[in-house]
Amino acid sequence: MTVTITVGVLALQGGFHEHLTLLRRAVSQLATTKFELVEVRTSQQLAQCDALIIPGGESTTMSLVAGQTDLLEKLRDFVKVQKKPTWGTCAGLIMLSNAANSTKVGGQELIGGLSVRVHRNHFGRQIESFEANLDLPFLSETTDRSPFHAVFIRAPVVEEVLAPQAVQVLAKLPGRVDRMKTGVSQATTKGDSGDIVAVREGNVLGMSFHPELTADARIHVWWLSELLKGGAS
Amino acid sequence: MTNDISTGAASAPATTTTDAKPTSTFALKAGLAQMLKGGVIMDVINPEQARIAEDAGACAVMALERVPADIRAQGGVARMSDPNIIKDIQAAVTIPVMAKARIGHDVECQILEALGVDYIDESEVLTPADDESHVEKSVFSVPFVCGCRDLGEALRRIAEGAAMIRTKGEAGTGDVVEAVRHIKTVNRQIAQAKAALAEGGVVRVRELARKLEVDAELLRQTAELGRLPVVNFAAGGVATPADAAFMMQLGCDGVFVGSGIFKSGDPAKRAKAIVQAVTHYKDAKVLAECSTGLGEAMVGINCDGLRGEEKLARRGW
Numbered sequence: 001m002t003v004t005i006t007v008g009v010l011a012l013q014g015g016f017h018e019h020l021t022l023l024r025r026a027v028s029q030l031a032t033t034k035f036e037l038v039e040v041r042t043s044q045q046l047a048q049c050d051a052l053i054i055p056g057g058e059s060t061t062m063s064l065v066a067g068q069t070d071l072l073e074k075l076r077d078f079v080k081v082q083k084k085p086t087w088g089t090c091a092g093l094i095m096l097s098n099a100a101n102s103t104k105v106g107g108q109e110l111i112g113g114l115s116v117r118v119h120r121n122h123f124g125r126q127i128e129s130f131e132a133n134l135d136l137p138f139l140s141e142t143t144d145r146s147p148f149h150a151v152f153i154r155a156p157v158v159e160e161v162l163a164p165q166a167v168q169v170l171a172k173l174p175g176r177v178d179r180m181k182t183g184v185s186q187a188t189t190k191g192d193s194g195d196i197v198a199v200r201e202g203n204v205l206g207m208s209f210h211p212e213l214t215a216d217a218r219i220h221v222w223w224l225s226e227l228l229k230g231g232a233s
Numbered sequence: 234m235t236n237d238i239s240t241g242a243a244s245a246p247a248t249t250t251t252d253a254k255p256t257s258t259f260a261l262k263a264g265l266a267q268m269l270k271g272g273v274i275m276d277v278i279n280p281e282q283a284r285i286a287e288d289a290g291a292c293a294v295m296a297l298e299r300v301p302a303d304i305r306a307q308g309g310v311a312r313m314s315d316p317n318i319i320k321d322i323q324a325a326v327t328i329p330v331m332a333k334a335r336i337g338h339d340v341e342c343q344i345l346e347a348l349g350v351d352y353i354d355e356s357e358v359l360t361p362a363d364d365e366s367h368v369e370k371s372v373f374s375v376p377f378v379c380g381c382r383d384l385g386e387a388l389r390r391i392a393e394g395a396a397m398i399r400t401k402g403e404a405g406t407g408d409v410v411e412a413v414r415h416i417k418t419v420n421r422q423i424a425q426a427k428a429a430l431a432e433g434g435v436v437r438v439r440e441l442a443r444k445l446e447v448d449a450e451l452l453r454q455t456a457e458l459g460r461l462p463v464v465n466f467a468a469g470g471v472a473t474p475a476d477a478a479f480m481m482q483l484g485c486d487g488v489f490v491g492s493g494i495f496k497s498g499d500p501a502k503r504a505k506a507i508v509q510a511v512t513h514y515k516d517a518k519v520l521a522e523c524s525t526g527l528g529e530a531m532v533g534i535n536c537d538g539l540r541g542e543e544k545l546a547r548r549g550w
Contacts, residue, residue, distance in 0.1 A: 012512050013271040013292055041513060056268045057292065058328055064290035065512050068505070090268070104287050104327045120327060126351035127374045129261045153264050154329065154351070213264045 008049035011039035014057015018212035026220035043074040051085040054092030079113040085203040093206035113204040115163035150209035158196035171198035262376030262396035266464035280325035289504035293329040301405030302492035313341040337363025357548035370394030384422035388447035401546035402469015407533035426456035474510030481514035498528030
């Protein structure tokens with residue numbers, strides 16, 4: 001019996017087309033007919049999904065648009081009550097964090113799910129955006145283990161893991177903050193261990209960079225494979 | 234719909250000059266624009282307006298001294314804003330802050346880069362500073378957005394290093410007709426380029442490139458992608474949620490709103506409504522809801538009533 005796994009990409013704002021493009025590529029690489037891919041703008045569309053990607057974009061925009069309807073509450077239910085697999089990149093990481101620093105005046109609504117606190121715009125403004133090759137140990141199961149070319153745009157980092165026993169750190173970016181010009185970085189914490197740029201808590205996954213801005217579908221292939229293993233829940 | 238930019242913007246257009254070395258790659262510059270897609274960028278003139286914009290869900294703000302409607306009304310030379318206004322707005326919000334420089338004015342761009350703005354708009358809304366050359370944008374680390382009326386203008390700006398394009402429209406009028414004309418023209422010419430490539434390969438693309446006065450390789454890339462190789466927003470005359478959704482349905486990736494918000498009766502409400510309309514641009518029920526009870530729209534100027542020299546879109550080439 002074939003069971004279809006419906007994978008949604010939150011399409012309120014940001015890089016959702018880019019994620020869908022890579023998901024399509026990943027699906028064809030996996031040579032499976034099990035996945036259906038949909039854009040999610042409403043709670044009805046979310047209700048069809050077995051798993052969700054929250055793309056890069058502006059987290060304030062996404063939470064405000066989601067908050068105009070019952071979608072924000074439904075997203076919280078999806079991640080924290082139904083515990084369906086969810087993956088956030090950049091703004092998506094912020095949305096999936098239980099706490100965020102350097103938010104707009106008056107704070108900002110989050111979905112939560114990751115017991116971490118993120119620091120928004122950690123490296124500074126756009127001129128401090130950068131690219132770096134990252135070693136992603138979880139890709140070791142795939143055939144190509146070369147470093148992942150990661151694109152960081154006004155990126156957040158995980159500044160504190162709030163529940164160390166529950167949260168698995170998947171990747172760190174070594175030494176970046178220390179190399180920054182003084183006065184530019186808004187970093188409040190420095191450590192020789194590097195900045196945390198990818199975390200996982202159960203089936204909730206967050207990354208501070210943008211796999212969707214590359215042509216490299218390895219993380220998408222890996223994530224879809226995890227969904228296949230877990231039978232989508 | 235042409236919204237799927239795929240990975241086309243991840244590599245620099247073939248013609249970007251490489252003499253000077255900006256610290257930021259083209260992928261990073263174009264990448265920020267990709268993250269703004271599906272969003273609304275709002276003109277603001279002070280921190281209070283910037284906060285209203287952020288609270289309404291703007292994905293970025295454009296820091297200005299005067300909105301286009303006032304620039305149009307007051308006349309005189311319109312220049313880059315006082316750095317104090319930009320700094321105050323940067324301090325007030327967490328979303329990206331853009332600012333405008335005059336066409337061709339290298340030093341205004343250098344100053345804006347030093348201020349750390351996230352994007353520079355080399356804009357026809359300000360008085361042009363050079364009537365021969367636009368700014369050579371590829372040498373800057375800060376990314377640029379530029380206006381266009383047709384595919385030729387768009388690709389010439391991209392060749393100079395622009396990482397994002399917008400329609401020129403007719404700023405400060407509240408009349409969307411020019412922006413519609415510009416996006417339709419771009420779409421039509423991209424379709425022509427696609428047809429040329431399909432029928433006669435690179436030879437026909439070169440012929441069309443000569444006609445459009447653009448780089449042939451960049452035109453070939455555009456024909457292959459079936460869209461501009463960078464993000465393309467609507468701008469100039471958008472005043473209502475319906476205008477914004479219309480521009481999205483015509484294939485724009487997002488929307489700039491200038492005077493349309495803070496020259497209207499209830500800016501906060503209208504700003505929220507336009508943000509909703511851009512996300513749900515295909516959903517007429519949502520559009521009906523968010524178009525309801527917004528108070529007075531900005532007082533418009535009919536573009537047909539403008540004399541040629543009053544049209545800002547004619548600035549630049």
